Amino acid sequence: MSDLxxxxxxxQWMGISLAGEVRGRTGxxxxxxxxxxxxxxxxxxEAVERWLREQEQAGGRRV
Numbered sequence: 053m054s055d056l057x058x059x060x061x062x063x064q065w066m067g068i069s070l071a072g073e074v075r076g077r078t079g080x081x082x083x084x085x086x087x088x089x090x091x092x093x094x095x096x097x098e099a100v101e102r103w104l105r106e107q108e109q110a111g112g113r114r115v
Contacts, residue, residue: 056087056094065100082107 057065062084063073076083077093084103086095 059093062095
């Protein structure tokens with residue numbers, strides 16, 4: 053599990069608030085892949101980086 057980031061670490065890495073992470077994840081729009089383990093949410097850095105590259109290639113859609 054060393055390659056998993058907590059949602060707090062993910063939010064810091066992305067430069068967003070924890071509230072912004074919740075809105076993004078639950079808002080129904082495009083959002084990086086994540087996994088739930090129990091009641092906690094985690095992000096795999098590699099998956100987030102891949103998702104960001106895909107957003108760039110798609111022409112800079114709003115994230």
